Amino acid sequence: MERALVLGGGGWGTALALVLNERGVQVRLFVHDAAYGAEMAATRRNPRYLPGVELPERLSISSDPQALAGDSVVFSVVPSQYLRATLTRFQQPLSAKRRLFVTATKGIEQETLKRPSEIVREVLGDVPVVVVSGPSHAEEVARRMPTTVVAAASDRGHALRIQDLLNTERFRVYTNGDPLGVELGGALKNVIAIAGGIVDGLGFGDNTKAALLTRGVVEMARLSAALGAQRETMFGLAGIGDLITSCVSPHGRNRAVGIRVGRGEKVADIVQSMKQVAEGVKTAAAVHSLAAKHKVEMPICEQVYAVLHEGKDPSRAVRDLMGRQLKDEQDW
Numbered sequence: 001m002e003r004a005l006v007l008g009g010g011g012w013g014t015a016l017a018l019v020l021n022e023r024g025v026q027v028r029l030f031v032h033d034a035a036y037g038a039e040m041a042a043t044r045r046n047p048r049y050l051p052g053v054e055l056p057e058r059l060s061i062s063s064d065p066q067a068l069a070g071d072s073v074v075f076s077v078v079p080s081q082y083l084r085a086t087l088t089r090f091q092q093p094l095s096a097k098r099r100l101f102v103t104a105t106k107g108i109e110q111e112t113l114k115r116p117s118e119i120v121r122e123v124l125g126d127v128p129v130v131v132v133s134g135p136s137h138a139e140e141v142a143r144r145m146p147t148t149v150v151a152a153a154s155d156r157g158h159a160l161r162i163q164d165l166l167n168t169e170r171f172r173v174y175t176n177g178d179p180l181g182v183e184l185g186g187a188l189k190n191v192i193a194i195a196g197g198i199v200d201g202l203g204f205g206d207n208t209k210a211a212l213l214t215r216g217v218v219e220m221a222r223l224s225a226a227l228g229a230q231r232e233t234m235f236g237l238a239g240i241g242d243l244i245t246s247c248v249s250p251h252g253r254n255r256a257v258g259i260r261v262g263r264g265e266k267v268a269d270i271v272q273s274m275k276q277v278a279e280g281v282k283t284a285a286a287v288h289s290l291a292a293k294h295k296v297e298m299p300i301c302e303q304v305y306a307v308l309h310e311g312k313d314p315s316r317a318v319r320d321l322m323g324r325q326l327k328d329e330q331d332w
Contacts, residue, residue: 008077011138037063080107106186107279135245152176181233190280192216193254196247201262254280
């Protein structure tokens, strides 16, 4: 029987553990907070991050570092800004040979501009990594609503293994040979999702949201191509697919941040009040740095950065975007 470890007991980590359990995999879910992990194990619930969902008895829940050793596949679902510290802390039990690491984190480390897969390899060595991403809100996955994602790796065999490990009646997995693009799509869409929330918070309509999605994916494709990814990946599940979900769903944390910003709340107050991490806030700063470094034009992302990190008024940001020099739509 296949064995897997899910590192991270938030909503997405728990949802992935449920998918693996349904697939017949022997799963261990590692929860950083020992007291909360014990509560989850006793009540078979995760009320903080996934309320209303029952956790089957067969799903093992632990906060013991010894539980991190032994499994052949590790799913890392730790927020990007905490990933390096978490992997460093548990480096010894996680560094077993021949383990396949799957990163399901959607962000970029702000200080280093590193992607999750790069952080995994920097801390744990040259381990094989698969990236899993796509439109997959945990609340829906946990309730077995039909969902489709991609498993991306440079080694097709590794991608096929994760496809087989995760694919169920309600969770369909495609393979993809562009892990860089898939990983970037999961990060970049969070910045545009905050813009989508700002659109809603300011009271704008469907025309505005459609324009944002269309031009937002162009910016995602520009930066991804500049970094060496395949532009086409941004027009698949890990790009436009995830972007649509993040910009319209009531479950979206990044959209929720944007709504509150558009209504006039302070970013620091919003972030402090949230139980879960909205990756797009810090990713916006990382994208700002990457765009400048690679000389990529990203007007929407630049305005999101200005609103979040420089205190720019959201309404002024919209006016500046609408007043930019006119150009051809296909001038990428």
